[in-house]
Amino acid sequence: MFKGYDFMNIDPLFSDEEKMVRRTVRDFVEDRVLPIIEKHNREATFPIHLVKEMAQLGFLGANLQGYGCAGMSNVCYGLIMQELERGDSSLRSFASVQGSLVMYPIHTFGSKEQKQRWLPRLAAGEAIGCFGLTEPDFGSNPAGMLTRAHKSGDGYVLNGSKAWITNGNVADIAVVWGRCDDDKIRGFLVEKETPGFEAREYKNKWSLRASVTSELMFHDCRVSGDALLSGTDGLRSALMCLTQARYSIAWGAVGAAMACYHSALEWALQRKQFSNKPIASHQLVQEKLVWMLTEITKAQLLCYHLGRLKDQGRATSAQVSLGKRNNVYVALEVARMARDLLGANGIVDDYPVFRHMCNLETVKTYEGTHDIHTLVLGQEITGIPAFE
Amino acid sequence: MKIVTCIKQVPEKDTRFELNTEDSWIKEQDLTYEINECDEYALEEALRLKEKHGGEVVLLSVGSDLAERALRRGLALGADRAILIVAPREEISDPLMVARALRAQAQVEQPDLILTGVRSDDHAFAQTGTMLAELLHWPHATIVMKVETDEVGKTLKVQRELEAGLLEEVALALPALLTIQQGINQVRYASLKGIMTAKKKELRRVDWISLGLSGGKKIQIERIGFPKSEKKFEIIGGSPEHAAAVLVEKMKKEMKIL
Numbered sequence: 001m002f003k004g005y006d007f008m009n010i011d012p013l014f015s016d017e018e019k020m021v022r023r024t025v026r027d028f029v030e031d032r033v034l035p036i037i038e039k040h041n042r043e044a045t046f047p048i049h050l051v052k053e054m055a056q057l058g059f060l061g062a063n064l065q066g067y068g069c070a071g072m073s074n075v076c077y078g079l080i081m082q083e084l085e086r087g088d089s090s091l092r093s094f095a096s097v098q099g100s101l102v103m104y105p106i107h108t109f110g111s112k113e114q115k116q117r118w119l120p121r122l123a124a125g126e127a128i129g130c131f132g133l134t135e136p137d138f139g140s141n142p143a144g145m146l147t148r149a150h151k152s153g154d155g156y157v158l159n160g161s162k163a164w165i166t167n168g169n170v171a172d173i174a175v176v177w178g179r180c181d182d183d184k185i186r187g188f189l190v191e192k193e194t195p196g197f198e199a200r201e202y203k204n205k206w207s208l209r210a211s212v213t214s215e216l217m218f219h220d221c222r223v224s225g226d227a228l229l230s231g232t233d234g235l236r237s238a239l240m241c242l243t244q245a246r247y248s249i250a251w252g253a254v255g256a257a258m259a260c261y262h263s264a265l266e267w268a269l270q271r272k273q274f275s276n277k278p279i280a281s282h283q284l285v286q287e288k289l290v291w292m293l294t295e296i297t298k299a300q301l302l303c304y305h306l307g308r309l310k311d312q313g314r315a316t317s318a319q320v321s322l323g324k325r326n327n328v329y330v331a332l333e334v335a336r337m338a339r340d341l342l343g344a345n346g347i348v349d350d351y352p353v354f355r356h357m358c359n360l361e362t363v364k365t366y367e368g369t370h371d372i373h374t375l376v377l378g379q380e381i382t383g384i385p386a387f388e
Numbered sequence: 389m390k391i392v393t394c395i396k397q398v399p400e401k402d403t404r405f406e407l408n409t410e411d412s413w414i415k416e417q418d419l420t421y422e423i424n425e426c427d428e429y430a431l432e433e434a435l436r437l438k439e440k441h442g443g444e445v446v447l448l449s450v451g452s453d454l455a456e457r458a459l460r461r462g463l464a465l466g467a468d469r470a471i472l473i474v475a476p477r478e479e480i481s482d483p484l485m486v487a488r489a490l491r492a493q494a495q496v497e498q499p500d501l502i503l504t505g506v507r508s509d510d511h512a513f514a515q516t517g518t519m520l521a522e523l524l525h526w527p528h529a530t531i532v533m534k535v536e537t538d539e540v541g542k543t544l545k546v547q548r549e550l551e552a553g554l555l556e557e558v559a560l561a562l563p564a565l566l567t568i569q570q571g572i573n574q575v576r577y578a579s580l581k582g583i584m585t586a587k588k589k590e591l592r593r594v595d596w597i598s599l600g601l602s603g604g605k606k607i608q609i610e611r612i613g614f615p616k617s618e619k620k621f622e623i624i625g626g627s628p629e630h631a632a633a634v635l636v637e638k639m640k641k642e643m644k645i646l
């Protein structure tokens with residue numbers, strides 16, 4: 001049974017409640033995810049049957065209050081993400097999108113009716129959501145988006161397309177960002193099967209294979225006035241959602257890194273080469289293991305502190321950027337080192353390492369690429385934007 | 389159906405223990421604790437019976453102040469309330485003392501059914517449940533692997549696990565006590581909502597002194613230690629046929645593994 005790694009003995013800093021939550025998710029991942037995930041990854045299918053199970057346990061939108069949500073702390077929410085991503089980044093991505101990118105904006109920017117209609121169903125896993133911000137021509141720079149929401153009668157007409165949208169084809173509701181007649185970007189709730197709305201799944205991904213990624217197309221797609229998330233006010237509202245999701249990614253990356261380190265350590269102690277000694281007895285191998293554990297430990301401390309700040313309402317988006325950027329970077333490096341240490345066995349799916357490594361390539365890119373977060377932090381430090 | 393489930397908090401499995409300076413117990417500092425494994429199964433069985441018949445599941449534990457954690461987890465899994473008899477550790481290394489303390493609260497609660505685990509993962513006496521039943525003059529069944537109730541919840545039919553894969557079916561009238569074997573069911577996960585509500589559920593503390601049991605202890609732990617490992621090896625010479633024959637003989641007679 002996986003027990004996690006806690007070199008700096010930070011476990012006593014977590015409350016009993018937080019540890020109980022972690023235990024629930026860890027047990028769930030051990031029993032329900034790990035036995036099936038390689039098959040889903042191989043066949044590129046999303047384990048959709050786990051959605052309701054996760055919902056029943058309260059994983060979806062766990063840090064939101066009311067409407068059937070668990071109402072837990074952000075540290076609990078982070079621990080859920082960490083454990084889910086130890087299983088697979090696909091499940092964590094699903095939970096991040098559902099909770100941070102769909103439920104959070106409805107909770108924050110939605111009307112009472114929108115909240116009552118959608119939040120309980122989304123929390124219960126009866127409805128799945130997706131978040132459409134990225135476009136084929138506007139990824140890192142969503143401010144340039146071309147999707148239009150033209151006012152027509154008491155509703156809107158949407159035209160444009162969204163690219164790389166997690167959950168696209170399995171979603172009942174899409175949070176879609178478009179430019180309004182006053183040039184301001186706002187969010188809309190578009191239900192599946194609305195005429196003029198179509199989703200097309202990307203096939204042949206090498207990464208996040210157990211997750212659904214789709215292109216969303218809007219062709220004279222008419223929605224009623226109630227579809228507008230009336231609290232949204234420009235791109236900044238979309239970025240607020242991203243800050244929530246990036247926070248969950250910072251924790252999730254630790255889970256993926258721990259899974260890879262775990263495999264690498266076990267392997268290094270048992271695999272023997274030269275004089276019948278385990279490869280772990282060689283200095284070069286030890287150096288790699290030490291690097292991995294050191295970076296995992298630093299990432300854990302970062303998450304822990306970020307979580308406590310967020311619970312006090314004091315975490316800034318730049319701090320979250322630092323967390324996402326650092327933790328995903330080190331997780332990917334840990335995955336690559338683990339792959340290396342396993343030798344040939346590192347490339348087959350008898351071990352989780354290559355799968356995590358491929359997944360983390362996506363995690364590095366989405367929710368602001370590594371370099372975009374570098375620019376965010378560069379601007380934070382110097383006051384000089386270097387995006388253009 | 390009112391069910392009392394007795395649960396004990398024990399150090400987490402696979403812990404590498406160190407002994408205290410007097411060799412009288414393990415070092416408790418920095419240990420992680422959990423609910424004794426059989427007791428989790430007992431609690432799950434209780435929750436299932438409650439789901440079928442309605443009623444209440446009350447957790448009962450004898451332990452240190454720290455055992456509150458195990459009880460909170462039990463409450464998160466779905467128990468309705470909990471009672472913790474806070475006792476000094478020396479007193480409760482005797483299963484009879486624990487059974488007496490449990491009886492005192494069982495008499496207050498007057499449940500229809502008491503479930504305990506077969507044994508605890510620390511002392512492994514496997515006596516507490518049976519002693520409690522005897523003290524209450526209640527019928528009991530041990531090492532239970534299956535529990536069936538009639539429609540109205542007045543009688544039980546249970547399966548006991550015997551040696552060599554045999555099962556024994558026993559009928560009991562309530563009130564009764566069962567000691568539950570691990571593996572009887574699949575223990576549920578504590579849902580996040582369960583964890584949140586557990587904080588608000590009643591957890592009553594009972595002071596050991598108030599039970600008036602002090603001085604009745606019959607068993608005392610003298611010393612604990614790790615067995616001295618003696619590594620013995622022997623090279624059997626001669627032809628392969630001869631060596632194999634000697635080895636088989638040794639496996640049969642000395643090691644008793646064939």
Ligand SMILES: Cc1cc2nc3c(=O)[nH]c(=O)nc-3n(C[C@H](O)[C@H](O)[C@H](O)COP(=O)(O)OP(=O)(O)OC[C@H]3O[C@@H](n4cnc5c(N)ncnc54)[C@H](O)[C@@H]3O)c2cc1C
Nearest residue numbers: 131132133134139140164165166362366367369371372387
């Ligand atoms: C599996 C998957 C799931 C996704 N899910 C979603 C989703 O649910 N919703 C959603 O809206 N989006 C989603 N995305 C899209 C993701 O957020 C974008 O891919 C990401 O923002 C990067 O955009 P891009 O791919 O267009 O790359 P680009 O923006 O074209 O970037 C390409 C490269 O150029 C670099 N670059 C760009 N601008 C600069 C600059 N100014 N200075 C220096 N370097 C720069 C980038 O860092 C990167 O290395 C998903 C992507 C993937 C792969």
